Amino acid sequence: MRSGRLFRYGEMGADQNDVAVLEQEFAALVARRYCVAVNSGGAALCLALKVLDVQPGDPVLVNGFTLAPVPGAILHAGARPVLVEIGADYVIDCDDLRRRARASGARILLLSHMRGHIADMDAVMGTCDELGLVLVEDCAHALCAKWGGRAIGTFGEAAAFSAQTYKHLNAGEGGFLALDNADRAARAILHSGSYMLHGQHLSAPGPDVIAGWEERTPNFSMRMTALAAALLRPQLRDLPRRVARWNAIHDRIASAIARSQHVRLPPRSPRQRYSATSVQFSLLGFTDGEIAAMLDRCAARGLPIKWFGAGRQRGFTSAPRHWRYAGDQGAMQQTHAILAGLCDIRTPLSLTDEDCDLVAEILREAIETIVSTRAEAGETGRARTG
Template sequence: MGSDLAALPRLQRDLTEPEPIPPAGIARACELMRSGRLFRYGEMGADQNDVALLEQEFAAFVGRRYCVAVNSGGAALCLALKVLDVQPGEPVLVNGFTLAPVPGAILHAGARPVLVEIGPDYVIDCEDLRAKTRASGARILLLSHMRGHIADMDAVTAACDELDLLLVEDCAHALCAAWGGRAIGTFGAAAAFSAQTYKHLNAGEGGFLVLDDDDRTARAILHSGSYMLHAQHRSAPPAEIITAWEELTPNFSMRMTALAAALLRPQLDDLPRRAARWNAIHDRLSHGLARSQHVRLPMRPTRQQYSATSVQFSLVGLGELDILAVLDRCAGRGLPIKWFGAGRQQGFTSAPRNWRYAGDQGALARTHAILAGLCDIRTPLSLTDEDCDLVADIVCEATETVACACAVAGETGRAATG
């Protein structure tokens, strides 16, 4: 199977191609490089306020009181746990559909992950959340809005209230998303965002911690590595609160650089337009993929306002070898697809069974059954409507071709044994 692919159209787009940095960001970055002043703090009163301005702007954009900019989304998650007083070995709950930096951040903070099952629409199972909370004694839920799939936040917050859980939101893929009109990133005690390439904002690497509490923010600023230059923060609690924590809070050196902030500030202004285009790409692709009887798309409740930079779907009615055949056929036409059911982790994609460092999590049978068929396609903004239609056509043709071949092979086998 595959010798016939040469006659079929190929996808000519590079799905790893990000948009260029806006000219204003490039100009400011060049200005900073000519000055050599790339550190976010200036001892001599120099005009080094790029990060401070970005923090102020990002907090306002999300709708939180404070923002602390750091060097990665994973660092922001770790920092969130530290300011919530996570203790060594303490259990922290996290949904099973996420990426390795999330359990990694829990371990970085000195805690241990306790993975919670997901449901067929890729979001956390609140009944298993209740069971795992009671079994583990956990007091923190790190909820990963993985790939922008938003759980029923009414049900999640009700469960957190019932179980007395502190909520931390991993919003790496959920900037501009909302539930019932309320911005994702504003439901928990803290939330973390990412500026790694392929996210909504691109600095190559970078992260944001957003919160509302004065003392936690003061500690986050000091933990991030402000030395005694925290007066240069614009998104910050009163100076006396930070001063009270100065000698009690270790420096973890997690700062964002001025260069990263210079690249990011112009992107923030343009984000609503880009998010709308990303969703248009997602919706056109999803509509096309739904034509295949072997593709299942997650149900999205009307209260969920997503902000998708990729599209996910499940291959149903196909075995592992069949799925591999589908992926190979798609790759043969220029369409790379990530698969969460692979036996070995590849690229950025891994699953709970690969995280042996996270300790024994039990079977997680439902989660692994769902991940076994879960596929993921990156959707750069360069995709045209014609590209979206071609991507959907490639997936549908591959699934139907493989499924037909399997059916024929099954009939042949039954006839031979009959």
């Protein structure tokens, strides 16, 4: 900040090398050969598709429970999203994946590990092998997660991570593309906007590989700033403690709200080791009006809850029916039926155990109030008709 050298490259040399060192450290953390730091998780997804040679109009498969920047990244890369249904566990439905892959002719699956819910990666990889699909992983909510002991972010040809405020690492904004292929890494470095200063990268293929792509690869100006990297590097060392505390917060709130007969938590496979920064649950048997009233009661007590089934997109929350820019995806009935009651509680690390108990108490009381109001209205109606 004192020097004003916030750009990651220096014409007189990389004396400010926080970004280069961060890339090297992050690649080691996620067990990939190369890492390119960029300005957002969405930019990392876009770059992943570009280096996998997605062409204008190409179909790219993506699960229907995700956030708007994911289909947005597909469009940013010039491709078109093909949305795939989800199941009751909030993750991709592999049967529908097969149907839509065959119908669309898509060759790439962009799998979003939305809110840290991990699909059966054995089934996903088996389906990819069966259909010849190339996998890209959106790990924005899944840093440090695992399936069967293997790190999420190492299953696909490329993996994208986020450093936006509400993620495991927080620089306000930022992202990482992690991959193993030297040619793709070279192209990602050039696409990100290295000018001719790519020699200042530490997590990079040799200069001969990059030189082979220099004059064929456009600069998209997606670089991470030195300031963002300086904020992120100390957080890497604290990540194991933070993940453990986040999971403890998640488990305490989840177990408490599960006591309500009106709440369903998604099942998780024992092969999954999650890394949660929020809690998701489904409300059972509630109308849209009742859900809205319940959320209002929680908000009045200082507990904001997101609802993926809302009629209009709000804040960070949306559903496939809101993404008209993605083109006609059909009814997506299964996905929208699941999202209809799906709610989301953000869990900042600042929450104490007492805070967690209060969160659950507020939610349970709001649910019971709505249920009681419904019952009273039913009794009144029966009395009048009687």
